[in-house]
Amino acid sequence: xxxxxxxxxxxxxxxxxxxxxxxxxxxxxxxxxxxxxxxxxxxxxxxxxxxxxxxxxxxxxxxxxxxxxxxxxxxxxxxxxxxxxxxxxxxxxxxxxxxxxxxxxxxxxxxxxxxxxxxxxxxxxxxxxxxxxxxxxxxxxxxxxxxxxxxxxxxxxxxxxxxxxxxxxxxxxxxxxxxxxxxxxxxxxxxxxxxxxxxxxxxxxxxxxxxxxxxxxxxxxxxxxxxxxxxxxxxxxxxxxxxxxxxxxxxxxxxxxxxxxxxxxxxxxxxxxxxxxxxxxxxxxxxxxxxxxxxxxxxxxxxxxxxxxxxxxxxxxxxxxxxxxxxxxxxxxxxxxxxxxxxxxxxxxxxxxxxxxxxxxxxxxxxxxxxxxxxxxxxxxxxxxxxx
Amino acid sequence: xxxxxxxxxxxxxxxxxxxxxxxxxxxxxxxxxxxxxxxxxxxxxxxxxxxxxxxxxxxxxxxxxxxxxxxxxxxx
Numbered sequence: 001x002x003x004x005x006x007x008x009x010x011x012x013x014x015x016x017x018x019x020x021x022x023x024x025x026x027x028x029x030x031x032x033x034x035x036x037x038x039x040x041x042x043x044x045x046x047x048x049x050x051x052x053x054x055x056x057x058x059x060x061x062x063x064x065x066x067x068x069x070x071x072x073x074x075x076x077x078x079x080x081x082x083x084x085x086x087x088x089x090x091x092x093x094x095x096x097x098x099x100x101x102x103x104x105x106x107x108x109x110x111x112x113x114x115x116x117x118x119x120x121x122x123x124x125x126x127x128x129x130x131x132x133x134x135x136x137x138x139x140x141x142x143x144x145x146x147x148x149x150x151x152x153x154x155x156x157x158x159x160x161x162x163x164x165x166x167x168x169x170x171x172x173x174x175x176x177x178x179x180x181x182x183x184x185x186x187x188x189x190x191x192x193x194x195x196x197x198x199x200x201x202x203x204x205x206x207x208x209x210x211x212x213x214x215x216x217x218x219x220x221x222x223x224x225x226x227x228x229x230x231x232x233x234x235x236x237x238x239x240x241x242x243x244x245x246x247x248x249x250x251x252x253x254x255x256x257x258x259x260x261x262x263x264x265x266x267x268x269x270x271x272x273x274x275x276x277x278x279x280x281x282x283x284x285x286x287x288x289x290x291x292x293x294x295x296x297x298x299x300x301x302x303x304x305x306x307x308x309x310x311x312x313x314x315x316x317x318x319x320x321x322x323x324x325x326x327x328x329x330x331x332x333x334x335x336x337x338x339x340x341x342x343x344x345x346x347x348x349x350x351x352x353x354x355x356x357x358x359x360x361x362x363x364x365x366x367x368x369x370x371x372x373x374x375x376x377x378x379x380x381x382x383x384x385x386x387x388x
Numbered sequence: 389x390x391x392x393x394x395x396x397x398x399x400x401x402x403x404x405x406x407x408x409x410x411x412x413x414x415x416x417x418x419x420x421x422x423x424x425x426x427x428x429x430x431x432x433x434x435x436x437x438x439x440x441x442x443x444x445x446x447x448x449x450x451x452x453x454x455x456x457x458x459x460x461x462x463x464x
Contacts (some may be wrong), residue, residue, distance in 0.1 A: 125443070128443070129441070129443060129444075132441035132443075132444065133441075134441060134443075134444050160443070265421065280422050280442075281442045281443040282442070282443060284422065284426075285422065285425070285426045285429075285442035286442060288423065288426040289426050289429065289430055289442070292426070292427065292430055293430065300423075304423050340423070
């Protein structure tokens with residue numbers, strides 16, 4: 001069974017949601033039942049791939065043990081940077097191994113399983129927050145539930161442990177739960193339309209009109225692929241969030257009208273929000289604080305520019321170790337840096353930024369830059385210029 | 389401490405409004421982006437000895453001068 005794709009998945013969700021609904025209406029905790037359902041879905045999605053399933057189980061146990069050991073180390077040695085980096089790297093090691101192995105054909109599918117990229121964020125977040133002293137204990141139940149939570153296991157949205165646990169351990173008043181169910185069902189339906197109707201149509205346009213030679217077909221490909229990517233991913237995210245709601249978890253939103261953005265900074269607050277905010281909180285902010293504290297750069301703007309490029313470069317690497325993903329990351333890093341410099345330095349910008357015509361021009365430029373970014377992301381651009 | 393923080397905010401946001409309206413929404417009014425936020429965290433640490441990690445509180449919990457003062461007080 002493929003999650004969020006096969007008809008059987010949706011039928012199973014509908015059936016599995018009924019007991020959750022009864023529990024929710026009685027204001028009883030849904031978490032124990034939800035955990036069993038999660039295990040059942042993970043099993044149904046992977047029982048025909050026993051090797052991948054074994055790696056998944058191994059990964060979860062590994063991350064759990066790592067976190068328990070680090071909790072002990074942190075309690076004993078305090079805020080020690082050496083230990084911190086050691087455990088941080090260990091928590092990232094399976095994902096790095098997975099990405100590096102992808103460069104070879106990886107014939108034995110080592111470390112290849114559903115959702116490793118997304119699960120890593122959750123484990124690593126906990127390691128970082130243990131170092132910060134914000135997390136002092138991690139329960140096995142809450143940890144495995146967060147990591148495996150079936151609506152979000154394959155492709156996010158990326159939840160955070162403390163937020164997730166708050167939802168788990170809160171008694172949701174009946175009125176509010178009913179409201180969540182209503183919103184959840186609406187999101188599931190809207191997500192289906194996004195993914196199965198609109199994204200599929202754009203995909204057909206990509207296939208039929210965008211694969212020929214020449215500029216015209218490349219342009220059709222670029223815009224149609226961009227819209228396909230949005231409706232496909234935003235559609236999936238809506239369904240994942242909707243199903244989450246049925247089981248009493250308010251998984252955070254992932255998209256917020258990205259194509260109305262007036263600059264690239266705003267775009268990253270609207271596109272794949274849980275990913276970009278994860279990068280903001282756990283990479284960018286920390287990098288900037290380090291730069292400022294150690295006075296690494298004479299000017300704040302230079303520091304910020306370097307920070308943006310490193311941050312987005314890592315995001316590119318996370319997508320995969322191919323030329324076009326890395327180029328996609330760096331492209332956005334440079335765009336963010338240029339935007340920052342322009343907005344801080346340009347008198348023209350400061351003078352006109354509140355005027356309608358200027359906002360329209362900003363929107364138009366941003367929209368096309370974003371679409372070109374997706375063109376890079378698709379791999380078609382590097383193919384065209386003969387890089388891959 | 390409140391006055392000192394308002395000075396810091398005025399400096400970071402580049403706008404006097406933070407002193408006049410303590411409930412102004414810094415994010416919605418475009419007064420504070422993620423870069424300014426990191427500067428704020430460092431300034432809070434240097435001036436009040438209060439360490440707030442970037443992921444510790446959400447931006448919604450830190451989006452007005454009053455809320456920021458509240459968070460700092462709760463950690464002092």
